[in-house]
Amino acid sequence: MRTVLAIAAKDLRQRLRDRSAWVIVFVAPLLISGLMALSFADSADFSAKVGVVDLDRGPAAAGLAQVMKSPELARTVQVVAYESEAAARRAVDDGKAAQVVIVVPEGFTAAVGGSGRPQPVAVLENADYPLQAQLARAVTESYVAQVNAARLSVGTAVAAGAPASSAPQLAAKAALLRMPEQVRPQGLPDDPLKVISYFGPSMGMFFVLFSIGFGARGYFAEQRQGTLDRIAAAPVGRGALLLGKSLSTFVYSLAGLGTVLIASWAAFGARWADPVAVAALCVGMSVAVVCLTALVIVVARTERQAEGLSSIVVFALVLLGGNFVFAAAGPPILRRLALYTPNGWALRGFTDLGTGVRGLPAVGVPLLAIAAFSACVAAVTVLLLRLRRTG
Amino acid sequence: MTAAVRPKETAPPAAGGVLECSGLTRRFGPRTAVDDVSLSVAPGETYGLLGPNGAGKTTTIRMVCGLLRAETGTVKVAGQPIGPAAGAVKRLVGYVPQDVALYPDLTVRENLRFFGRLYRMPRRELDRRVTEVLELIDLGSRARDRVDSLSGGMRRRLNIGAALVHSPTLLVLDEPTVGVDPQSRHAILESVSRFGEEGMAVLYTTHYMEEAERVCDRVGIIDRGRLVAEGTTRELVALVAGRDRVRLTAGGDLKAYAEACLRLPRVEAADVTGEHGEMVETVVKDGRSLLPELLDLAHQCQVPVRSVEIVEPDLETVFLHLTGTALRE
Ligand SMILES: Nc1ncnc2c1ncn2[C@@H]1O[C@H](COP(=O)(O)OP(=O)(O)OP(=O)(O)O)[C@@H](O)[C@H]1O
Numbered sequence: 071m072r073t074v075l076a077i078a079a080k081d082l083r084q085r086l087r088d089r090s091a092w093v094i095v096f097v098a099p100l101l102i103s104g105l106m107a108l109s110f111a112d113s114a115d116f117s118a119k120v121g122v123v124d125l126d127r128g129p130a131a132a133g134l135a136q137v138m139k140s141p142e143l144a145r146t147v148q149v150v151a152y153e154s155e156a157a158a159r160r161a162v163d164d165g166k167a168a169q170v171v172i173v174v175p176e177g178f179t180a181a182v183g184g185s186g187r188p189q190p191v192a193v194l195e196n197a198d199y200p201l202q203a204q205l206a207r208a209v210t211e212s213y214v215a216q217v218n219a220a221r222l223s224v225g226t227a228v229a230a231g232a233p234a235s236s237a238p239q240l241a242a243k244a245a246l247l248r249m250p251e252q253v254r255p256q257g258l259p260d261d262p263l264k265v266i267s268y269f270g271p272s273m274g275m276f277f278v279l280f281s282i283g284f285g286a287r288g289y290f291a292e293q294r295q296g297t298l299d300r301i302a303a304a305p306v307g308r309g310a311l312l313l314g315k316s317l318s319t320f321v322y323s324l325a326g327l328g329t330v331l332i333a334s335w336a337a338f339g340a341r342w343a344d345p346v347a348v349a350a351l352c353v354g355m356s357v358a359v360v361c362l363t364a365l366v367i368v369v370a371r372t373e374r375q376a377e378g379l380s381s382i383v384v385f386a387l388v389l390l391g392g393n394f395v396f397a398a399a400g401p402p403i404l405r406r407l408a409l410y411t412p413n414g415w416a417l418r419g420f421t422d423l424g425t426g427v428r429g430l431p432a433v434g435v436p437l438l439a440i441a442a443f444s445a446c447v448a449a450v451t452v453l454l455l456r457l458r459r460t461g
Numbered sequence: 462m463t464a465a466v467r468p469k470e471t472a473p474p475a476a477g478g479v480l481e482c483s484g485l486t487r488r489f490g491p492r493t494a495v496d497d498v499s500l501s502v503a504p505g506e507t508y509g510l511l512g513p514n515g516a517g518k519t520t521t522i523r524m525v526c527g528l529l530r531a532e533t534g535t536v537k538v539a540g541q542p543i544g545p546a547a548g549a550v551k552r553l554v555g556y557v558p559q560d561v562a563l564y565p566d567l568t569v570r571e572n573l574r575f576f577g578r579l580y581r582m583p584r585r586e587l588d589r590r591v592t593e594v595l596e597l598i599d600l601g602s603r604a605r606d607r608v609d610s611l612s613g614g615m616r617r618r619l620n621i622g623a624a625l626v627h628s629p630t631l632l633v634l635d636e637p638t639v640g641v642d643p644q645s646r647h648a649i650l651e652s653v654s655r656f657g658e659e660g661m662a663v664l665y666t667t668h669y670m671e672e673a674e675r676v677c678d679r680v681g682i683i684d685r686g687r688l689v690a691e692g693t694t695r696e697l698v699a700l701v702a703g704r705d706r707v708r709l710t711a712g713g714d715l716k717a718y719a720e721a722c723l724r725l726p727r728v729e730a731a732d733v734t735g736e737h738g739e740m741v742e743t744v745v746k747d748g749r750s751l752l753p754e755l756l757d758l759a760h761q762c763q764v765p766v767r768s769v770e771i772v773e774p775d776l777e778t779v780f781l782h783l784t785g786t787a788l789r790e
């Protein structure tokens with residue numbers, strides 16, 4: 071254990087002496103996510119394609135559509151009408167034409183008019199667009215609440231002698247009067263600063279992946295310098311060497327990611343629902359980085375190969391995982407491929423946490439996926455190591 | 462060399478050595494780098510492995526330190542077998558690699574401390590030993606400097622120091638003086654002599670004959686992977702008793718001349734040597750009396766002789782005598 075710590079401490083000390091390591095893992099991600107936060111500060115990058123299926127065809131349903139098209143939401147929301155729930159379901163599953171769909175049930179207006187209980191309005195979601203789903207849900211809930219409140223007063227108006235047939239129109243109008251400003255203060259992502267909640271972790275992970283290269287090159291540098299032989303001449307097992315090197319990579323990744331997240335929280339107002347879950351994602355990502363570093367070391371034979379290989383791994387993961395592209399803006403194939411990367415999954419977890427989902431529902435699946443990814447990489451590494459030894 | 466150095470003739474017997482190698486063999490592909498090498502080093506003894514480039518010195522040392530698996534043969538340190546998987550016994554060995562193996566971005570002290578920690582030394586003892594070693598290698602004033610700011614000679618000294626922190630019983634040095642100025646070289650040889658006096662067993666490789674003569678109690682001559690002779694300098698030189706080394710500096714086709722020399726009855730070995738291949742060295746029985754013949758032959762071979770030197774038998778003579786080739790420097 072003491073030798074493990076000695077090796078880890080020595081590696082970390084060397085990293086801290088390396089200015090480029092500082093720049094890449096700590097400075098660059100902060101700079102970039104800071105720039106992102108600033109550039110999105112006055113024009114919300116967020117947009118939502120909301121499908122509406124109007125099975126009611128009454129004024130109360132029209133009122134909801136109207137809220138969606140209101141000038142306050144016009145910059146963010148694009149409304150698409152669908153004839154049937156099935157068509158809308160297809161569209162939202164595909165995610166291209168609509169990212170979320172609101173289904174107004176038959177008899178919605180009638181219910182407002184007082185004939186029977188109001189039917190629930192359904193929101194069809196696509197898991198890749200949690201922010202859009204959140205927006206649609208908030209608007210719908212808010213509208214339904216307004217309509218319900220209005221129903222009471224309309225009921226009173228009808229009782230007082232207004233024609234019963236005009237009740238639904240009255241209710242819808244009453245609801246509309248107070249709608250849009252009620253939608254906003256729900257902590258929705260169209261608050262432009264919240265973009266940092268996505269880009270902070272995204273950039274943090276992007277640059278932390280670079281520590282794969284540092285770790286792998288460090289190993290081959292030791293081989294070239296002959297210090298690896300010196301370590302091997304000491305009573306240090308291969309296991310202790312491996313653990314020490316992994317530990318330093320782990321600590322380094324965790325420190326890098328943690329610093330970026332804390333800074334985006336403190337300086338740029340990034341918010342996630344659940345600090346424990348955030349920490350769990352950071353730990354998961356750092357474990358994945360350790361496994362990938364080991365894989366690169368086993369596959370490569372020289373320092374240069376290690377450098378090239380780790381660059382390929384980093385860029386592949388970053389492109390597939392969506393660290394460059396706002397996941398929602400990418401093509402669907404990219405979103406599917408993101409599910410093969412640890413960073414893609416972590417990003418999904420951070421997005422959920424950023425929109426207020428807490429605990430296991432937000433990070434359970436991403437953590438499992440990251441663990442599975444790390445386990446696969448570790449298994450391949452061990453297999454290659456075995457083959458190398460016998461070969 | 463100071464008077465404190467023990468005379469070589471009183472070398473301790475090799476039996477019951479700290480290091481016992483027997484039948485070490487290692488091939489790399491078709492090439493046999495080390496071929497059936499057996500040697501032992503007693504406590505307080507400095508054993509020199511003398512051989513030219515590619516003789517198999519480093520390969521032997523790597524097997525001794527458990528960095529390389531021997532195909533056949535065994536290495537025992539203090540009676541325990543050593544190998545890549547061996548743990549505790551490695552604590553007894555200090556390994557000084559042929560090329561400087563240090564962390565350039567760490568300081569002198571940090572390097573020493575790190576290598577000490579690998580041997581699980583208690584903190585206080587580690588601090589004490591690091592200070593001692595810094596003094597020993599005369600780098601106390603540079604302890605806080607990064608290794609990449611040191612001169613080549615200082616790095617060489619630190620390279621040795623890093624193997625001393627844990628106070629090994631057996632110190633293995635692989636050509637520690639290569640590329641070092643005469644002053645640093647003197648200092649290194651001086652401290653190697655001292656290690657022996659302090660009771661450490663030392664295995665020292667070199668291709669410099671004078672170094673082997675100067676610091677080693679016993680010398681093993683290794684060539685093309687084989688240990689061709691072993692003994693104290695005096696014993697080895699006795700192998701060539703009555704012979705002289707004649708060194709002839711000349712121009713022309715020296716290779717042809719060396720071959721012609723070999724055909725003379727009392728010439729036992731002849732090889733072209735010198736920095737620019739401007740010399741022919743021969744091992745000759747009673748060199749003085751054969752000198753006219755050698756010069757005559759030079760004339761016949763149209764080799765203009767610039768100088769002739771008759772050298773008393775030394776390890777160089779032994780090497781040339783045993784292997785037929787000169788130890789190049
Ligand atoms: N890892 C290796 N792979 C292939 N061949 C090797 C390897 N290591 C050594 N050799 C070969 O084994 C032979 C002995 O090499 P070694 O390094 O032991 O010589 P040496 O006596 O230390 O030489 P030098 O004085 O140049 O350091 C050489 O022919 C060398 O090419």
Ligand SMILES: [Mg+2]
Binds near residue numbers: 519520559635636
């Ligand atoms: Mg060598």
